Amino acid sequence: MKRPASMIGLTVNGVRYELAVEPRRLLVDCLRDDLGLTGTHIGCEHGVCGTCTVLVDGETVRSCLMLAVQADGASVTTVEGLASDGALHPLQQAFREAQGLQCGFCTPGMLLLAWELLRDNPSPGEAEIREAISANLCRCTGYQGIVEAVQLAAERHAVPAVAAR
């Protein structure tokens, strides 16, 4: 019972894409399978683990709880959008130095949560960092390394702050 595909246009990491998707296509599957951007991981597929977190129009969302057709006209940032010219983003560098990852599965989502947190709150306290990353599950680190990585990134002003929206 295949339904007719809809044409959508979206910008991902600054690149404009136009493609046909079935209405039931999840945004995360569109990113991974249609656009080949496999940096966004998919875990639970029901909005619990948060590993598929991306930015849609500058806000974190879970891409397993959004249809690709809903991103028509939107601007999406995935983990691939952080590094530039082969160099790690300073936030990624901080995760590397502070061992903010072990297996790496939750890392793409954690990076985008941290990016949004530091954009909106450049000097978060530990409790604020823990609240922000509580959106996503990590089964390796016990979160301590992630908290320290975000603190390190904050000290280095790794994410430019924006005026309060």
Add this chain to the structure above:
Amino acid sequence: MKPPPFEYAAPGKTDEALALLAQHGDRAKVLAGGQSLLSLLNFRLVQPEVLVDVNRVGELAYVRPSNGGLAIGALTRQHALERSEAVRARLPIVAEACRLIGHLPIRHRGTLGGSLAHADPASELPAVMVALEAEMTASRVGQRRTLPADQFFTGIFSTALAADELLTEIRVPGLPPRTGSAFVEIARRAGDFALVGVVALVTLDDDGRVTRARLALCGAGPTPIRAREAERLITGERPEGRVLDEAVEKMVAATDPPGDIHASAAFRKKLARHVGRQAIELAVRRAGGAS
């Protein structure tokens, strides 16, 4: 898993959405923020033939002053409510409750109307709207009706909305001066659904006596539970000592919580006793009373 196939429509106007619901009736499902529905679709627990996505109906996202209270468009995102100056000034309890919903990425998408129409008995906003005595506007083609929050929720995941109706607006009356409000809940982890939550609105007179109290619980029965006997008990009294003890017991007696893998019904009642007391005491303090 992945969602089953469906036809998809994304109207840009309320009228178009209503026409689609009139056309498709119970074969259609309304997609608001999708933070519950997408998960149900991924599990294939729901298999609508048509999905009516209202996310592009921008005219349904607003917060407007109305008779001392607020009129809130059903599509208003939970995060927008959390940040709204008007909400914080007039109905801080709504912002306080929103902060307890899931996590920030959830609240970026999740809407007020979606949360109410989904009617999960464990969720915060239905209990808040019952306590606030909000009025729900249900629209269908060429017609609108308004019903009080406590008649809107009819059972677990069930509301009075007909298949061709869309929840379009929520009107919340303002609170009298010297009203304190509080939402206290207990969840297994930050952002999880509460095992039990209590919303308390308490208005005091100059002697610190309660002139009006409204108490409602989530996670304590098939719908939000209004603890009216407990409200009556503290009205006219100073909410402390024996009076408070008895009111808390009345509140617990009004609950009919489910038992599941996360907590037994008896444990939920125990929790209701604790968070109920905390919520009342906090509301009283915020109203400027002793407690």
